[in-house]
Amino acid sequence: MTTTRTAPTVQRPATASLSGKQNKQAGKRNGAAARAPWVLLAPFLALFVLTFLLPIVVAIMSSFTKVTRSGLFGEAGVSSEFAGFSNYAQALSDGSFVASIGRMLLFGVVQVPVMIVLCTALALMLESASAKWPGFFRAAYFLPYGVPGVIATILWSFLYVPGLSPLFDVAKVVGLTPDFLGANSVLWSIANIVTWSYTGYNMLIIVAQLKAIPVELYEAAKVDGASTWRVARSIQLPLIRPALMLTTVFSIIGTLQLFAEAQVVKTVAPAIDSQYTPNLSAYTTAFAYNDYNVAAAQSVIIAVAAFALSFAFLALTNRKSS
Amino acid sequence: MTATATKPASDAVRSKPSAGPDRSAGRRRSSTIIVTSLLVVVALYFLIPVYWVFVASTKSTADLFSTNGFWFAPTFSLWENIGRVVSYDNGIFGRWFLNSAIYAGVGALLATYFAAAGGYALAKYEFRGRNLVFGTILGGVLVPGTATALPLFLLFSQMGLANTYWSVLLPSLVSPFGLFLCRIYAQATVDTSLIEAARIDGAGELRIFHTIGLKVLTPALVTVFLFQLVGIWNNYFLPLVMLSDSELYPITLGLNNWLSQVDRLPEFYELTTGGVLLSIIPLSIAMIVLQRFWRGGLTEGAVK
Incomplete structure (x- = not known):
């Protein structure tokens, strides 16, 4: 990578017009060439500042602000003042919000490993010579990724509703009476939707990395008489580690951000309240209680928790490997 | 097996050929059956909801609740x-x-x-x-x-x-x-x-x-x-x-x-x-x- 970093502008013959000042300052560097990267970056940077940096600054600032409305309906004016950590204290003393984070941790501890194991197994099977029609299966598994999370949830929530869903007819034949939307089971019904949506996508990332393994390694293993299991364990799994880490980190972040699935299932499942997931909680705080400052504090807590968990996972796996 | 045997020809064109053919040598028919049937079961999981929504959208509201969800109702009302x-x-x-x-x-x-x-x-x-x-x-x-x-x-x-x-x-x-x-x-x-x-x-x-x-x-x-x-x-x-x-x-x-x-x-x-x-x-x-x-x-x- 370092070889490509050699500055093209330095080698450039100074043919175009050079302003005196810049000439003195930057030697051979030419005005147009020095401006070019910034011109190219400008549209991206402007939008990045507007839609990433500013909102983050706004979120952090408003999470430390307390807005007081005077008068019965706030008609006598609004004043805001620095509030220290009081919004954070309020967010963290809200039992439902803390419970929603705990719920997502439980969700993640079960769903993320299940999904990663499933997509790794699928990728290994598809890339093994034993699989027939790998193209068809790959497309079939990847298809749900093209179904928006909300639509997938609407789809599955119909399949969870007794009377509408054929799953209950099937279950009756086997002698089961499932309750997909009960207080204890609905979390796993949501986990099923998430698994259905993202397994194919994660599988494709792993397949891509499997395809990048040099053929010589397989040939060497074959010469040594290694079995399929042995090849998977000693060659494939170690070499797809970066892809596994990537998909796991993105899944951890995604789990804490869970929103659409819970919000949509809520319409058919009374067991889900308006603070079922951390994000749903922040949304409710902002738009139902109109308390944007506490909502901002909740958003910051969610983001920090996602970062902390991702880094903890990376640190843990790195220590194990070394 | 015939399907995988033809693969190397097309793969050779690409810069990074798939590793599949090189490992196919000692593969037995039984493992092909096991792996492929596992893949079929998983494919059913991913495709059945999509199939269901297609079947469901061919039914009238009354049929939606009264007929088997995995099969079409006598009246086909998709276009309606x-x-x-x-x-x-x-x-x-x-x-x-x-x-x-x-x-x-x-x-x-x-x-x-x-x-x-x-x-x-x-x-x-x-x-x-x-x-x-x-x-x-x-x-x-x-x-x-x-x-x-x-x-x-x-x-x-x-x-x-x-x-x-x-x-x-x-x-x-x-x-x-x-x-x-x-x-x-x-x-x-x-x-x-x-x-x-x-x-x-x-x-x-x-x-x-x-x-x-x-x-x-x-x-x-x-x-x-x-x-x-x-x-x-x-x-x-x-x-x-x-x-x-x-x-x-x-x-x-x-x-x-x-x-x-x-x-x-x-x-x-x-x-x-x-x-x-x-x-x-x-x-x-x-x-x-x-x-x-x-x-x-x-x-x-x-x-x-």
């Missing part, structure tokens, strides 16, 4: 249902569809162009602040969209942008991950000596980017475009926070609006299943057709 979906509320569904297409199409196209320009600049120029800029953008990859949506709403309402097309479109134009991918790809593929040659020929910097840079970057651009297209099409939280006017809704928000009415009016079951069917068709086709384009780009992101 689709007609009702399309015509309900003066064709609001078409409007939502168009909105989604605008948000996703325009957003993904411009986002790809901006990411390409930025990634190319970061890869091919040496300038002060480059590492700072790149590091900041890289941090953006890890910031989830839902974390910025709420503060973005506060910001946009102050600017008078909330509840407009811009409120959904502007955030869709930024893809830190796309820029990251384009930078990696530009470092690896855009030849510095080619740029030098173009400079000596007197081409301007922007012209070099548009003629040489974009051309060489095309494979990465396809991946970035697809990522962004699906990302925007699937987005729900941002439009939910931003939009209150149902005329501006994308399809995800619109269908959820219909779903929330099924308790009062059971006919919305029909509208929603029909709408779900119509909405998953275009992107499912796109997924299957464009599946091979995902591979190359994903590796770039995963390996480095």
Whole structure:
């Protein structure tokens, strides 16, 4: 990578017009060439500042602000003042919000490993010579990724509703009476939707990395008489580690951000309240209680928790490997 | 086995041949049967909900609840249902569809162009602040969209942008991950000596980017475009926070609006299943057709 970093502008013959000042300052560097990267970056940077940096600054600032409305309906004016950590204290003393984070941790501890194991197994099977029609299966598994999370949830929530869903007819034949939307089971019904949506996508990332393994390694293993299991364990799994880490980190972040699935299932499942997931909680705080400052504090807590968990996972796996 | 035996010929053309054929030698028929049947079972899991929604949207509301969900009812009312979906509320569904297409199409196209320009600049120029800029953008990859949506709403309402097309479109134009991918790809593929040659020929910097840079970057651009297209099409939280006017809704928000009415009016079951069917068709086709384009780009992101 370092070889490509050699500055093209330095080698450039100074043919175009050079302003005196810049000439003195930057030697051979030419005005147009020095401006070019910034011109190219400008549209991206402007939008990045507007839609990433500013909102983050706004979120952090408003999470430390307390807005007081005077008068019965706030008609006598609004004043805001620095509030220290009081919004954070309020967010963290809200039992439902803390419970929603705990719920997502439980969700993640079960769903993320299940999904990663499933997509790794699928990728290994598809890339093994034993699989027939790998193209068809790959497309079939990847298809749900093209179904928006909300639509997938609407789809599955119909399949969870007794009377509408054929799953209950099937279950009756086997002698089961499932309750997909009960207080204890609905979390796993949501986990099923998430698994259905993202397994194919994660599988494709792993397949891509499997395809990048040099053929010589397989040939060497074959010469040594290694079995399929042995090849998977000693060659494939170690070499797809970066892809596994990537998909796991993105899944951890995604789990804490869970929103659409819970919000949509809520319409058919009374067991889900308006603070079922951390994000749903922040949304409710902002738009139902109109308390944007506490909502901002909740958003910051969610983001920090996602970062902390991702880094903890990376640190843990790195220590194990070394 | 015959299918795998023909593979090497086509694979040899590619630069990195699939490892499949080399391991196929000692494979027994029994393992083929076991692996393939496992794959079939998993495929059923992924495909049955889609099959169900197709069957459900061919039924009338009465049949939907009284007949077997996995098989068609005697009366086939798919076209009626689709007609009702399309015509309900003066064709609001078409409007939502168009909105989604605008948000996703325009957003993904411009986002790809901006990411390409930025990634190319970061890869091919040496300038002060480059590492700072790149590091900041890289941090953006890890910031989830839902974390910025709420503060973005506060910001946009102050600017008078909330509840407009811009409120959904502007955030869709930024893809830190796309820029990251384009930078990696530009470092690896855009030849510095080619740029030098173009400079000596007197081409301007922007012209070099548009003629040489974009051309060489095309494979990465396809991946970035697809990522962004699906990302925007699937987005729900941002439009939910931003939009209150149902005329501006994308399809995800619109269908959820219909779903929330099924308790009062059971006919919305029909509208929603029909709408779900119509909405998953275009992107499912796109997924299957464009599946091979995902591979190359994903590796770039995963390996480095």
